[in-house]
Amino acid sequence: MTHASLASRETLKAQIQRFLGPQTTGQEHVVFVHASPRLPRVIAEMDAERLTKNLLPFSYIVVLQPGYASQEQLPKGYLPMNHAQRLLCIPFDSAFAASHDILQAISGPGIRSVVILADPLRGQDADAHAIIAATAIEKFSTLQQKTTGAPDIHTVVELHSSANRIYLKSLHVDTVVCSGELTENLLAQDCFSPGITEVFDKLLHQTPGAWHFATHALRADGPHGHLLGHTYRQLTEAIIRTHNAPLILCGFTRKFPYEAHAPHLCHLTAKKRGVIHNDQQTDLVVNPGHMSRKAAERGFLLKRGYDKDTVLQDQDRLVFMTGDREAALQCLSQVRLDKIKGT
Amino acid sequence: MHNTLREKLYRLLLPINVQTRNSAGYWLNFGLIGLIVASSLAILLEFRLDIAADATVFQCIDIAVALVFLLEYLARLYAARNRRAFVTEWISILDLVVVISSLTLIAMPFLQLEAWDGLRLIRLQRILSIFRFFRILRLFRYKEIMHLAWVRLRIYWASLLYTFRIPQLLGLFVAFGVVSFAGAWLLYWTECANSAVCQDAPVFDHFGDLGNAYWSTLIMLISGIEDKEPLSIVGRIEAVVILLIGMILIGQLTAQIVSTVLVRFERVGRIRMLPPSTRVFKDHILILGANEHLDNIIRQVWTAFAGRRYIVVVDPNAPNLNITDPKVYALVFALEGHPSDPLVLERAGISRAHRAIVLSDPTIEEPEQQDSRSLMIAVTAQLAGGFDATVDGSQEPPFYTSVQMNQVPGHVAKHVLSRTNFICGTHIAEQLIGQFVLNPQASDIYHHLTQITDETNEIYLTDVPQDLVGKSFQEAQLAFLHCDANDITLIGVVRTDEVDGALQPSILLGADANGTNDDTAPRPLRREDQLLVIAYSEATAHLESRHHGERQ
Numbered sequence: 001m002t003h004a005s006l007a008s009r010e011t012l013k014a015q016i017q018r019f020l021g022p023q024t025t026g027q028e029h030v031v032f033v034h035a036s037p038r039l040p041r042v043i044a045e046m047d048a049e050r051l052t053k054n055l056l057p058f059s060y061i062v063v064l065q066p067g068y069a070s071q072e073q074l075p076k077g078y079l080p081m082n083h084a085q086r087l088l089c090i091p092f093d094s095a096f097a098a099s100h101d102i103l104q105a106i107s108g109p110g111i112r113s114v115v116i117l118a119d120p121l122r123g124q125d126a127d128a129h130a131i132i133a134a135t136a137i138e139k140f141s142t143l144q145q146k147t148t149g150a151p152d153i154h155t156v157v158e159l160h161s162s163a164n165r166i167y168l169k170s171l172h173v174d175t176v177v178c179s180g181e182l183t184e185n186l187l188a189q190d191c192f193s194p195g196i197t198e199v200f201d202k203l204l205h206q207t208p209g210a211w212h213f214a215t216h217a218l219r220a221d222g223p224h225g226h227l228l229g230h231t232y233r234q235l236t237e238a239i240i241r242t243h244n245a246p247l248i249l250c251g252f253t254r255k256f257p258y259e260a261h262a263p264h265l266c267h268l269t270a271k272k273r274g275v276i277h278n279d280q281q282t283d284l285v286v287n288p289g290h291m292s293r294k295a296a297e298r299g300f301l302l303k304r305g306y307d308k309d310t311v312l313q314d315q316d317r318l319v320f321m322t323g324d325r326e327a328a329l330q331c332l333s334q335v336r337l338d339k340i341k342g343t
Numbered sequence: 344m345h346n347t348l349r350e351k352l353y354r355l356l357l358p359i360n361v362q363t364r365n366s367a368g369y370w371l372n373f374g375l376i377g378l379i380v381a382s383s384l385a386i387l388l389e390f391r392l393d394i395a396a397d398a399t400v401f402q403c404i405d406i407a408v409a410l411v412f413l414l415e416y417l418a419r420l421y422a423a424r425n426r427r428a429f430v431t432e433w434i435s436i437l438d439l440v441v442v443i444s445s446l447t448l449i450a451m452p453f454l455q456l457e458a459w460d461g462l463r464l465i466r467l468q469r470i471l472s473i474f475r476f477f478r479i480l481r482l483f484r485y486k487e488i489m490h491l492a493w494v495r496l497r498i499y500w501a502s503l504l505y506t507f508r509i510p511q512l513l514g515l516f517v518a519f520g521v522v523s524f525a526g527a528w529l530l531y532w533t534e535c536a537n538s539a540v541c542q543d544a545p546v547f548d549h550f551g552d553l554g555n556a557y558w559s560t561l562i563m564l565i566s567g568i569e570d571k572e573p574l575s576i577v578g579r580i581e582a583v584v585i586l587l588i589g590m591i592l593i594g595q596l597t598a599q600i601v602s603t604v605l606v607r608f609e610r611v612g613r614i615r616m617l618p619p620s621t622r623v624f625k626d627h628i629l630i631l632g633a634n635e636h637l638d639n640i641i642r643q644v645w646t647a648f649a650g651r652r653y654i655v656v657v658d659p660n661a662p663n664l665n666i667t668d669p670k671v672y673a674l675v676f677a678l679e680g681h682p683s684d685p686l687v688l689e690r691a692g693i694s695r696a697h698r699a700i701v702l703s704d705p706t707i708e709e710p711e712q713q714d715s716r717s718l719m720i721a722v723t724a725q726l727a728g729g730f731d732a733t734v735d736g737s738q739e740p741p742f743y744t745s746v747q748m749n750q751v752p753g754h755v756a757k758h759v760l761s762r763t764n765f766i767c768g769t770h771i772a773e774q775l776i777g778q779f780v781l782n783p784q785a786s787d788i789y790h791h792l793t794q795i796t797d798e799t800n801e802i803y804l805t806d807v808p809q810d811l812v813g814k815s816f817q818e819a820q821l822a823f824l825h826c827d828a829n830d831i832t833l834i835g836v837v838r839t840d841e842v843d844g845a846l847q848p849s850i851l852l853g854a855d856a857n858g859t860n861d862d863t864a865p866r867p868l869r870r871e872d873q874l875l876v877i878a879y880s881e882a883t884a885h886l887e888s889r890h891h892g893e894r895q
Contacts (some may be wrong), residue, residue: 018760027873038769038772038773041770041773042773042776043592045776045777046777046780049637049777049781050781078831093436093777096607117776131350139505156786158772166372169366174779174786175783175785175786177776177786178774179768179770179771179772180635180636181639181768182768183468183641183767183769184636185639185643185793185794185795186766186768186771186793187700187702187745188640188643188644189643189793189802189893190745191628191644191647191700191745192647192698193802193803194698194745194762194764194804196801196803196841197764197765198764198850199835199850199875200789201770201771201774202850202852203852204771204774204775204778205774209723211835211853211855212782212785213782213785213788213789214782214784215784215785233824236824237821237824238816238818240821240824244854245399245568245854246853246854248820248832248834248854250877251569251832253784266351275461276658282787284787284788284791285831286788286791286800286877287877287878288830289827289830291698308824316783319788321834321853322853323855329357339644
């Protein structure tokens with residue numbers, strides 16, 4: 001299903017609404033800004049994951065880059081084949097960033113994420129356009145949150161250069177993927193641990209039962225409330241002692257109010273401008289222990305330190321590796337901590 | 344073992360090698376080496392000089408050094424993971440002999456040795472004095488760091504010679520010396536021979552004296568302005584020749600100095616060029632090609648190896664590569680030349696390299712062509728590095744190569760190039776985007792794990808510690824969980840199995856690493872397996888392996 005020409009705004013909105021269907025279907029969709037040779041492969045990865053979980057595949061809306069009124073004009077390989085029923089291409093509209101009516105239409109209740117891909121036709125300027133699009137979406141999302149109480153739109157931005165990350169920092173964009181930075185990091189990592197790229201490839205490739213990183217929030221009133229009050233070490237030991245446990249605990253995240261720490265300039269600036277209204281920051285603690293030791297070695301007495309004996313609290317998120325998230329959560333709810341030493 | 348004083352002491356006293364990150368330990372090791380060398384020199388001085396006046400000074404130094412050595416020995420004994428093994432090591436026995444002999448010599452005046460006759464006492468003193476000399480042998484304990492320092496000194500010296508063109512300058516100075524000396528003698532002989540004919544010419548007296556002749560020749564060579572001239576025709580011809588040679592030599596010398604100074608000014612902020620004598624380079628990282636990723640890769644490699652490995656960048660544009668942080672670029676050299684030229688690679692010390700990284704050529708526009716060029720450079724690097732796939736017994740290249748690719752290469756490339764890893768950032772980025780949409784919270788984790796900094800963890804491959812060989816994956820996990828000396832999370836195993844007559848490594852993550860299902864027993868870890876661990880530094884990951892090995 002494609003939008004062949006620049007129709008009137010109302011027609012376009014109606015077309016989007018028709019494509020997304022009634023809100024009650026529970027159909028989720030992902031919005032891509034800019035078509036790219038990477039788009040078919042990203043969609044294939046997502047479809048593979050949905051398939052392994054026996055979930056309905058996503059629908060996809062692709063906002064074409066300026067200068068392309070329809071998908072037929074795009075270079076070959078920029079869009080996936082055989083997705084006609086689940087893919088809607090809409091032309092870039094100058095109102096996309098200025099007014100919010102189109103954005104409102106595409107960000108229905110089933111929106112899962114907005115993925116802003118680097119425009120391959122813009123070369124070195126691609127990052128600038130991706131940042132502008134991200135700004136427009138984040139502003140719209142914040143406005144929606146304030147006015148209607150709608151949830152924040154999850155935004156993923158692809159950048160070429162890691163130097164441009166700084167521009168997105170104050171916007172509170174959820175995720176920035178920088179292919180250049182990844183190349184640099186992986187080349188250096190491969191240098192001292194040859195073959196490590198294959199591990200990442202294995203962790204990231206979506207196949208049934210493939211192990212990957214996941215997180216899960218602990219809540220006092222949730223099914224895993226009984227884990228609260230125990231230490232990370234106790235929980236890890238209990239999981240390891242479970243026969244063929246479907247998860248490996250790797251760490252946890254903990255939220256902290258910003259006011260408790262040194263002023264976070266980017267955050268404060270963004271908050272002042274009304275772009276975000278999130279008052280918490282999160283500490284990611286992978287492989288707990290080293291942070292506190294390094295802090296102590298360097299004499300940073302004020303730095304928060306976590307180790308294996310840190311007690312898990314309400315709202316903490318467990319970071320784990322699993323091949324089956326549902327099985328992992330079930331294992332967590334059944335894990336017995338009473339026989340672990342020190343419990 | 345918990346993070347106790349004993350553990351801290353153990354880490355502090357560990358011998359330094361190229362992977363060590365503990366800067367306190369680094370300086371302590373250097374301090375102890377300095378003390379050993381200085382105290383050995385002091386003993387030599389004690390014998391060489393008349394020390395009657397300074398006997399107390401030397402005695403005080405000796406007491407202080409002996410006490411430091413005693414403290415060091417006791418600290419090592421206390422911190423040793425296996426004290427019995429420590430005591431029976433030959434280097435520990437040597438330490439003890441040195442300490443005891445020094446302390447006994449110091450204590451002799453206070454001991455009741457009246458019963459001993461003078462001869463026996465003198466013999467004992469001599470034997471103990473000889474044992475004191477053995478302290479120089481204690482340097483064997485620090486052989487790794489000393490070798491490291493020696494290599495660094497040689498590279499520094501080679502770089503200094505190259506940067507300031509010292510061999511060329513020395514050559515010119517030698518030529519200058521030879522010409523001035525030969526010229527002075529020639530003028531002296533010529534003028535003396537002529538003065539024998541014309542006895543009445545007093546001016547001949549000037550060049551008739553060798554000292555005057557030498558002084559005048561020097562002035563003629565350097566400035567050409569000399570008011571004393573030879574009077575004989577032959578002497579004058581010789582003076583003209585000396586003047587001409589002087590113009591050439593001084594011109595060359597001035598040009599060399601000026602150009603060195605100019606080049607130094609021009610190269611401020613640029614990467615140092617690799618000196619021609621590169622045989623001293625060993626276990627360095629070679630970066631073949633340069634593009635926009637170069638700076639960040641150098642930074643990451645610098646962090647990963649704690650700034651202790653040399654990096655050589657080979658690129659046609661090498662003289663123009665800039666330094667962004669002098670600290671990070673302190674051990675980085677650039678070599679001008681194309682990375683696909685085997686002679687250039689040989690100059691870069693490819694056969695002695697630790698790893699090679701091939702970067703895409705930014706001058707080529709098409710990504711496919713960039714990849715083809717990168718593959719060709721990787722093949723050339725392996726061939727130049729001494730790998731010959733056609734010869735039996737050299738199936739593996741001497742070093743690993745990481746190649747930056749725009750597209751995932753086919754099986755042919757992977758098959759032809761062994762010990763080569765292809766890094767396709769865009770491919771990983773595509774997978775990450777998919778992962779982040781489906782699992783938004785995971786983005787920080789992957790970002791954390793792919794970055795190399797002192798504050799973040801990375802995934803490492805490390806050998807199976809000796810005491811975990813034969814244990815199950817689950818038991819290994821528990822062992823790592825309860826070992827707080829170094830924080831490591833075991834996440835998988837790389838097992839190498841024989842498939843169709845060939846060894847095939849397979850990555851097994853999580854419970855898959857147990858190598859079992861509900862009915863069979865877990866597969867034990869083997870020596871040839873490798874563990875996949877999350878650790879905050881490579882040294883930590885390997886230290887833990889060593890720690891387990893020592894406990895055994």
